[in-house]
Amino acid sequence: METAISATKRTNVRWFILAMIFIVTVFNYVDRATLSIAAPSMRHELGFDALTMGIAFSAFGWAYTGMQIPGGLILDRFGARIVLGASLIVWSALTFMQGYVHMFASAFGALFVLRFLMGIAESPAFPCNSRLTVMWFPSAERGLATSVFQLAQYFALAVFTPVMTYTVSAWGWHYVFFTTGAVGILIGLWWLKAVREPQRDHRVNAAELDYIAAGGGLPKMGDRPQPFRWKQVSAIAANRMMIGIYIGQFCLTSITWFFLTWFPTYLIEAKGMSILKVGLVAALPAIAGCVGGLIGGVWSDWMLKRGFSLTAARKTPIIFGLVLSSSIVVANYVQSTSIVILVMSIAFFAKGVGNLGWCIVGDVSPRHAMGISGGIFNFCGNLASIVTPLAIGWMIKRTGSFEVALTYVATLSLLGAFAYLVIVGKLQRLDPDERDGASGERSAPAPLEPRHGN
Numbered sequence: 001m002e003t004a005i006s007a008t009k010r011t012n013v014r015w016f017i018l019a020m021i022f023i024v025t026v027f028n029y030v031d032r033a034t035l036s037i038a039a040p041s042m043r044h045e046l047g048f049d050a051l052t053m054g055i056a057f058s059a060f061g062w063a064y065t066g067m068q069i070p071g072g073l074i075l076d077r078f079g080a081r082i083v084l085g086a087s088l089i090v091w092s093a094l095t096f097m098q099g100y101v102h103m104f105a106s107a108f109g110a111l112f113v114l115r116f117l118m119g120i121a122e123s124p125a126f127p128c129n130s131r132l133t134v135m136w137f138p139s140a141e142r143g144l145a146t147s148v149f150q151l152a153q154y155f156a157l158a159v160f161t162p163v164m165t166y167t168v169s170a171w172g173w174h175y176v177f178f179t180t181g182a183v184g185i186l187i188g189l190w191w192l193k194a195v196r197e198p199q200r201d202h203r204v205n206a207a208e209l210d211y212i213a214a215g216g217g218l219p220k221m222g223d224r225p226q227p228f229r230w231k232q233v234s235a236i237a238a239n240r241m242m243i244g245i246y247i248g249q250f251c252l253t254s255i256t257w258f259f260l261t262w263f264p265t266y267l268i269e270a271k272g273m274s275i276l277k278v279g280l281v282a283a284l285p286a287i288a289g290c291v292g293g294l295i296g297g298v299w300s301d302w303m304l305k306r307g308f309s310l311t312a313a314r315k316t317p318i319i320f321g322l323v324l325s326s327s328i329v330v331a332n333y334v335q336s337t338s339i340v341i342l343v344m345s346i347a348f349f350a351k352g353v354g355n356l357g358w359c360i361v362g363d364v365s366p367r368h369a370m371g372i373s374g375g376i377f378n379f380c381g382n383l384a385s386i387v388t389p390l391a392i393g394w395m396i397k398r399t400g401s402f403e404v405a406l407t408y409v410a411t412l413s414l415l416g417a418f419a420y421l422v423i424v425g426k427l428q429r430l431d432p433d434e435r436d437g438a439s440g441e442r443s444a445p446a447p448l449e450p451r452h453g454n
Contacts, residue, residue, distance in 0.1 A: 010207040013198075014136040018145050020195050021129050024088055025152035027184045028125050029260075030160045031095045032060065034180055035115065036261050037164040038173035040268050045173070046107045054393020057261045059112045061385025063119030068382065069233070071123035072375020075131065076368075084128040085192035091121035092184025099177035119385075126358060127374030131221075134362040134370060135198055138215020140304050143313070146359035147297025153256065154293055154352055157286030161264075165278060221370070236373050239430060241364065244423030248318065249357045249381035251416025255325055257388035258409050259285065259348060262402075270402050271337050284341055285348035292352025296321060300356055311427045314360050315420050321354020322417035329410035332403045354416075357381065366430050373430075 035042075039053055048056065075083050094117050104110035129149050137145045160180075167176045198204055198212065198219035212219045236242055264282055267273045273281060296317040303313035328347035331340045357377065365373035392405040 008205060008207040010211055011203065011205045013201055013204040013208060014141075014145075014212065016203075017132060017136050017195060018148055020191060021132060021149045022152050022155075023187060024084065024191055025125070025129060025149045026156045026160075027088070027092070027180070027187055028122060029153040029156035030164075030180050031091060031118070031184060032122070033157060033161070033260055034095060034098070034164065034176050035060075035111075036264050037161065038168060038176050039261075039265060041168055041173040046102065048108065050396045051393045052108060053265075054261075054389045056108065056111050056115060057389035057393070058386050059115035060119040060122075061257075061382060061387075061389065063116045064123050065119075065379055065382040065386055067120050067123035068127075068375040068379035069372065070375075072127050072371040072373070072378075075124050075127050075371030075375070077371075079197065080128040080131045080135075081192070081195050081197060083124045085188055085195070087121050087124055087128075088188035088191060089185055091118050092181045092188060094118040094121060094181075095177055095184060096181025097177075099174040099181075102174070123378075124371075126378050127371050130358045130362050130365075130374045131370045132197075133358075134218050134365075135221055136212065136217065136219070138212050138217045139310070139363065140215055140301055142217075142362055143300035143304070143356060143359050144294075144297040146356060146362065147293045147300075150297075150355045150358060151290045151293030151352060154286045154289035154348070157259065158283045158290055161283045161286065162280055165264075165282075221368075233372060233376070236366070236369065236430060237376050241424050241427065242376075242430075244419045244425070245357065245360060245364075246377060246380035247419035247423065248322070248416040249377060250384050251412040251419070252318075252322065252351060252354060252357060253381040253384040254388045254412045255328070255347070255351045255409055257385050258392065258405070259289075261389045262392050262396075262405070263344075266402050271340065273337075281341055285345045288345035288349035289352040292321070292349035293355050294352075296353035296356055297359070299353070300359065309426075310363060311425075314356055314363065314427055315424065318354040318356050319417050319420050321350045321352070322413050322420070324350030325354070326410040326413040328413070329407050332406050351413075360427060364427055364429050 035057065039057075042048065043053055071083075094114050098111060098114050098118075101107045101110040101114065130146075133142055133145045133149070164176045164180070167179060196202075198209055209219045263285075264278050267278045267281060299317050300313045303316065304310065325347050327343060327350070331343045334340060334343065358374075361374055361377050362370075388409075391408065392402075395404045395408065396402060
């Protein structure tokens with residue numbers, strides 16, 4: 001195989017595909033974050049209290065979470081390219097429309113409905129990302145590839161938070177929705193033109209396809225329609241390894257949703273910052289998260305190449321990151337704004353290091369149920385998008401401060417580390433068709449998966 005691969009210079013189309021995934025994911029998170037940036041001005045202009053704002057924040061999460069399993073079925077049926085491109089165009093149009101909510105008789109009602117529909121439109125995004133990285137990347141590069149599209153969330157906050165806060169300050173909160181929505185529609189059209197699956201991309205040669213397959217990637221999986229059986233869902237969702245992964249992802253995603261929703265309000269109301277200062281300061285934890293995400297992926301792939309087991313290589317950065325993320329609670333005990341931002345940056349850096357859940361989903365999901373497996377995983381993780389905004393809004397209303405909220409986030413970080421350490425166990429690819437549903441035994445890794453020591 002080595003001789004055959006080296007005979008022709010290998011193309012590197014997979015890195016272009018990864019760049020496209022990164023760009024789309026950046027705008028996925030920019031569009032999600034628009035409301036948190038606009039929230040302080042909207043609350044003042046539209047008269048929303050903290051709990052009402054929390055409900056508006058959670059509208060996205062209700063739909064996004066509820067549509068994960070149906071979205072996974074749609075992905076398995078129509079493929080990642082079409083589903084993600086169409087989703088991007090629709091959610092960007094809905095973002096644009098949020099700039100007009102003040103014109104409705106019930107601004108809150110219009111905002112809730114638009115955020116809810118936006119959640120539906122965005123629901124297939126991360127299962128699509130995971131499916132494409134499994135198709136385009138061998139296992140030893142998948143940690144880095146997953147980290148790149150995962151760190152898009154931090155990049156989005158770091159780069160576009162100052163841009164969006166300046167937009168709010170200069171032109172008003174409406175324009176943050178108008179600008180991000182319009183750009184997203186253009187990127188969606190570009191995606192549909194530029195992205196293909198490996199078997200249908202004329203730019204990729206046989207050497208690159210062989211390299212991907214030999215390393216445990218699935219370039220021949222294709223975007224063919226797959227038959228659906230409820231047995232697949234029960235076999236995946238009831239597996240102990242997957243249950244531990246689901247718990248860990250819920251805890252990890254809770255940290256993300258604190259920063260995506262309440263963090264700018266925390267800086268304004270608890271620390272007395274102006275909206276322009278928030279735009280600069282809020283970017284610092286996001287930059288730290290971006291660096292942490294890259295380190296986590298490189299660390300995991302380095303361990304694989306050094307002969308560590310898949311289990312050790314994936315779980316070690318995740319557990320380390322979750323434990324260190326609990327340091328966010330230190331912000332309750334310091335007064336200096338600079339130290340608070342340092343604490344938040346360390347917590348978000350650590351969350352980035354541990355943000356390898358989607359990589360694990362690619363490693364262990366059944367080959368012919370990638371969409372539904374990713375949907376179940378993202379459903380469980382994004383329950384946090386409902387619980388976190390509401391829980392923190394309720395805590396602020398009851399206590400008048402953010403202290404309990406930060407303790408809540410820190411506790412979930414430790415719970416996530418416990419889930420990966422104790423519940424998950426050994427990582428290996430599932431095959432529901434070869435699994436005894438009663439006993440819960442897992443099949444051995446399939447032939448294309450690289451073997452690693454225990």
